[in-house]
Amino acid sequence: VQKQQSLLSFFTKA
């Protein structure tokens, strides 16, 4: 089963 990751684990909000 594949789980979709969030982009917020890679990109940060400033």
Added chain:
Amino acid sequence: LFHARFEQAGLVDAIKDLIQDSDFHCRDSGIALRNMDNSQVAVVVILLEAGGFLPYHCDRRLNLGISLTSLTKIVHYAGDEATLALKANDNPDTFNLVLECLQTGCIIKYDIKSRDIDQEHLEIPKTDYAATITIPSAEFQRICRNLSQLLESVANEASEERIKFSSSGDIGSGSATLRHNSDLTGPIALTISLKYLVNFSKATALSYSVTLSLSSEVPQLVEYKVESGFARFYFAPQIGE
């Protein structure tokens, strides 16, 4: 005063299903947009350099908050042949949209209220990808649309000569293989949601080719070069549970 005339209004169509509102950052160098979709799975980055517009004039920094849902409707009814011009004066609360059909000379003008979008800046780190593969954009769209008719996600495998998109679901499985002549540091395999790839591939009309930058376990990048700029789509990877 700000004035920009753009001939590739189809760009709006390519991003409208991912983001509903966005700040358009207008500078003397051009227009930039960077936004994450509501599900926090995809990011759209668009840069249109001033040289791609005829004319382009921007004498101060301006952030226009634009509803892409509304912009899409306006552009849609203008048809493919229309050019789109954005104008703003010293009042930052409204801007003008002018659609011009070159064939008939028809001009449609709108005064639109700028939306107040509380948009945070997104830092995107520089990434070295294991594979950067350029393929015809129409083929990429065909593959994504075809596989998505039956299946939900796609596994990408790339080797020295071929990129393979394969997919499986309740009804069975399917795959598409395409030749490429790009450099790879090694074979890669990863899984991406087809629904999003179909969305990204709506940018097909912008460019003959699309570049896929892929590595396992980091966001994938789907890039369309446009005249004097680019449309980039980042997508978070799926991981096995």
